[in-house]
Amino acid sequence: MAFQKPSHTFTKIHLKALHTNNFKILFALSFTVFINTFSFAQDIPKKGKTINRSVKDSVISTTDSLLVPEVSEKSQDSTLTDSIAPKKELLENIVTYHADDYTTFNQKKQKLYLYNNAKIDYGDMNITSGSIVIDYTKNTVYAKGITDSIEGYTQKPVFTQGSNVVEPDSIIFNTESKKALIFNSKTEQGEGTVIAQITKKENDSVYFLKNAKYTTAEDLEDPEYYIKLRKAKIVPGKKIVTGLANLFIYDVPTPIGVPFAFFPQSDKQTSGVIIPSFGEQNDRGFFLQNGGYYFAINDYVDLAVIGDYYTNGSYGVRLESTYSKRYKFRGNLGFRYENLINSERGFPDYSRNTIYNLRWSHSQDSKANPNSRFSASVNLGSSTYYRSSVNQVNTGAFLNNSLSSSVSYSKTFQGEPQVNFSVTATHSQNTNTETINMTLPTFQGSVGRMYPFATKSGSKKGIIQNINLQYNVRGENRIQTTDSLFFKKEMFDDAKAGFQHSIPLSTNFKIFKYFSLSASTNFNEVWTFKTVNKSFDPIERKEVTETINGFDSFRTYNFSTSLGTTIYGMFNFEKEGKDPKIKAIRHVIRPSISYNINPSFDKYYDSYEVVSADGLTTSDVEFSRFDGGIFGAPNKNFSSSMGISVSNNIEAKVRDKDSTATEPKKIIILNNLNFSTSYNFAGDSLQWSPVRMSGGTQLFNNKMSVNFGATLDPYALDNNNRKINKFNIDNGGSFFRLTSANLTTSWSLSSKKGDKDKDKNIDENLRSGGRADDLFGVSQDFSNQQINNKKEEKEEPPSEHYNYKIPWSLRLAYAVNYSNSRRQNEISSHSLMFSGDLELSPKWSVGASSGYDLKNAGFTYTQLRFERDLLSWRMNFSWVPFSSRSSWNFFIGIKSSILKDLKYEKRRQPDIRL
Known part of the structure; x- marks a missing residue:
């Protein structure tokens, strides 16, 4: 494949003014109003009203007065009931406290002083701090840290009440009203942390904040970003409601802000609106992409309904569902439908097409039922889906020319003899x-x-x-x-x-x-x-x-x-007093001869x-x-034939480089080398079939695999290149005629620290029927970025010493095929594919996937990738520089799922010609 020039058609469309319908634009704006109006849907639903147990049931019969025993007047003593109410205790609950240095009670001021690692428990409230003062007259508890001339301000208070934990500089808590004033507090709310100058605790479930910061950064002393909340209300475990709020990046204010905001906080899965992406496409006008609604149906299944809308009338709808039940099964289901309109009616390049795709993956846990199993892997739809879809760059499926599906159920009946049956539905599509x-x-x-x-x-x-x-x-x-x-x-x-x-x-x-x-x-x-x-x-x-x-x-x-039979041959190179590098070579030969009769x-x-x-x-x-x-x-x-085959395996024992090893190391020289042919006794001509040879081995500590094969024909060709019943050696040629040959190699190299797990986008390749590696590039499904919330594993802390090594990985695949069945004597295909990743720094990584067609002298499908880890943010850029699928995509956004809609995305989609 050679380099391609930009299309003149693309230039024409770029300069053409699209006469978009005003109704289409109005519909798109109405959708945004709908999202803002119903954003409260992310709130946690209120629980239903409980039945008041104090209400008496009218059905209950009244008590018969004859059955109630009379009480003697003598037994009634008026002194037992005191008309004066008892005096309320100073504290309702028992207070337990402890301090390392001293515990002092001032009788005059009615104050209790605790110093150094002070701790106090009162009901469900717990406070640990450097210094605590309890005022019994005002029913208040004052806690603060200790100022040290060397270490500074230490032993800051930690206030715990129920499941809420607050870490302020100081706190004043009223034991009677349960209210508190908290200064310079840090409290976790869901995936984020709220840092506030002044916090007023109204009760167990309501907090009011002033000049607070909300962030998902790990470094709370110097967060790389935060959302400043001038005034806010927190209901722990439920929501954060705030007035004017805007984004700060490293304490620098940005114009990105809202007059009011709502942050849902819940440990459970909740439903909510999915904010769409806005943009413009040359031949479809303005668009809203990947907007919709997420339904948290229950703990086992969810559903995301998302869609696209373009002002020229194009639209797309996608349903994505994931389900799982522990020790039973898991799977995911997705259906996509797109109505694509290019240009506008009346223009010469106007076209319209509808495409769809259905994907379903289901796997059963092995513990669920050992005697029966149900599994599904479905990928079917329009043949042009992966070439025409505008909301993804699915490289693996685009370069793959087939789709396949399988849904099967199998059951085993144990016994003697064992009975098995299976029912399978399959689908294959070119x-x-x-x-x-x-x-x-x-x-x-x-x-x-x-x-x-x-x-x-x-x-x-x-x-x-x-x-x-x-x-x-x-x-x-x-x-x-x-x-x-x-x-x-x-x-x-x-x-x-x-x-x-x-x-x-x-x-x-x-x-x-x-x-x-x-x-x-x-x-x-x-x-x-x-x-x-x-x-x-x-x-x-x-x-x-x-x-x-x-x-x-x-x-x-x-x-x-x-x-x-099996023949073993051993060549031993060890001699007394010598330690050769090659200890021994073992050769295993398995010859076999077979005879078949077919009446x-x-x-x-x-x-x-x-x-x-x-x-x-x-x-x-x-x-x-x-x-x-x-x-x-x-x-x-009638056929009567004899088959002959010989298989070989060659291994060696060598001296291990590890001096502590007690046994020699075994390596494979030839994993297999096979020869096979047959002779047809019932045939009247061309009784010998071609000799087929195949083999393979592993090199460089199994990093490189080599496979090869060839076909050798004993018969000659006539002047018209047709096979004749005459041996090639009798026709003035060699003993065999090489008619075809092939060689494939794959080599995977990586540094020790660069040998990472596969990219999560490889899963998208596999689901779409593509390769299990990135030699064809990685897929980018823009709609799934909105609903997939896989948590990233925490990285190991960096070493204090400078690491001069740069982690890297490289994958190579080489293939060549030779054809000479009719004296064409040509290389039918010759290609080299490669992909790699390079970690320039712990936060910067680049990658590329490409190949070169050595026969046609041109680069194959190429993809370049760049990614930057911005701590709480993620930025990536992917680029397909040439081919009919040339495109690029830039994305920067917050990793946290709660703020995933705070992002910027820009992309140029491929030119689609339906």
Whole structure:
């Protein structure tokens, strides 16, 4: 792929004035008013009214006066009831206190003084401080820290009441009214912290603040940002309501502010409005993107309804839901629909298209039920979805040409023999040809292996005791359709259904001590519900195929046997008095030879005559009524073939670099090296099949994997490059003719500290059917950024010493394919792909994904990434510099989920041509 020039069409659209409908703009503005009006929806709902137990039930019958015993006047003593109310205690609860240095009570002033690590408990209230003074006349508690000439102001008060914790400079608390004045306090509210100069505690659930700061920064002494609250009200665990508030960055005020604000505070999941992003797109006008509502349905499932709106009439709707139940299952479901309009009606580049996509992932916990399992992985929709969607840059799915889905349920019935069955629905879709293949459903059942002649105890010995059989059944309802007919009536017209039953019977035993011989026969029976009948139409001069509905079946069988052994070779390099680097090399060879017989079942074949124009029969054409069936037609030609294969494995033991190791280190020289071919005894020509060679190994401590393969044909070609029944060596050539070869390598390198976990966007690649790495780039789903709130793990504290190493990682993938089946002698494909990440500093990181087509001399799809960790903020920039998907995206925002809408985002989306 070569570098591409900017499109002239893009320039034309950029300069064209869009005649957007005033109603469309009014609708967009109304949506923002709707959000501001209903923002109170994030508040915690009020609990329902409780039933007053003091209310008497009118149904209860009155007490009979005859049943109440009379009280004697003598037993009633007027002195027992005192008309004077007892004097109220000075303190309602018991006060417990402690101090390290001294505890002094001033009898005259009625004050108790506590000094150094003072602590006081009063009811549900707890105060720890350097100095505490209790005034019994005013029912007040005054707490402050201790001023030290060396350490400064230390032992600041910590005020705890219930679940609320406040850390002020000093505090005055009234034990009677429960009110308090708190100076220079710091208190956690949800994910953030409130720092206030003066706080008035009205009661257990209401605080009033003056000149307060709200921030999610970790460094509270010098926060990198905060929202200044002139006057505010806090209901702990529920909400913060404030008047005029604006954003400060490192104590520098910014014009970003609001006349009033509401911050919901809750430990539980709550519903609320999702603020949209505003912007403009060249061919769709102004837009609101990713706005909607989040529904916290319960502790197990949630739902986000978000959408886009453009002033030229385009819109999109997305539903995202995540569900989970511990030790049972977890999953996520997403549906997206977009109605895309390019330009405006009347312009030559006007177009309109509707696209959709459904994704569902479900996994069952292994502890839920060991005998049954349900799983789902669904990704289906419009073939052009990932190329046309404007609200994501899904690189992995855009470069992938297929979508696939699978929903399955399986169950096992324990016993002897074991019975298994599964029901699966599958879907595969080619986004280039728009062809869809589905099975709705596939049923598979099996009865476990049975040994009818084996003893009930002990091992199985001999040819008879090792005889075993099992039963398998497979049923399919297969559908092939296209995008335009998906889930329409025509989609089911050409559906094919059928069942296949198989009973394999096999045995194995040892011969000559070192050889293992196995023999098997297999019986198959196929049921189908559609057959065909073929005839020749002399008028149209063509073959006519008629479909016959109804049950039909055929039966086949075959026989196979194989003989194999294992040869071990050891080359020992160790000698007495010497310590060589290579200790030993072990070579394992596994040769095997097999023989297969497939009888001819020509009884299932018929024929029709082809009549020429003058009425003469020219030929007979044979056909089977099972042609085109779901499990194919029975074999017509008898085959008797022999297969030969040899596999190799080479390992070595070398001296370990670690001097403390007691055993030599084992390394792999060749993980596998396989050769295979076959000879057809029943064939009349070209009886030898090509020799296929494949192999692979691991290098550099398993960091680099190498796989290679080749096909060697023993037969020659004629002048028209067609294979003839003559060996190539007899035709003046070599013993074998190399017809194809391939080589693939992948290499992953990283520094020790740069070997980090995969980016979370890799998960989006996998969900969309892309690669499990970033060689094709990472996906960016702008809508999911609004609803995904994954907490980041805390980093390890940096070392006090300067670290001169820069963490990095690099991934390489190289592939080359050679073709010479018809003397073309060419490299059919030759490419190098690479991706990497570099951490310039603990807070700066850059990454890139690209490749180079060595055959066509051009760069492939390229993506550049930059990210900056701004402590409480996150900033990233991604850029696709060229190709038809050239685009860029800039984002800066607060990490905390409570303030995630405080962000700035700007992007240039790809030029979409529908």
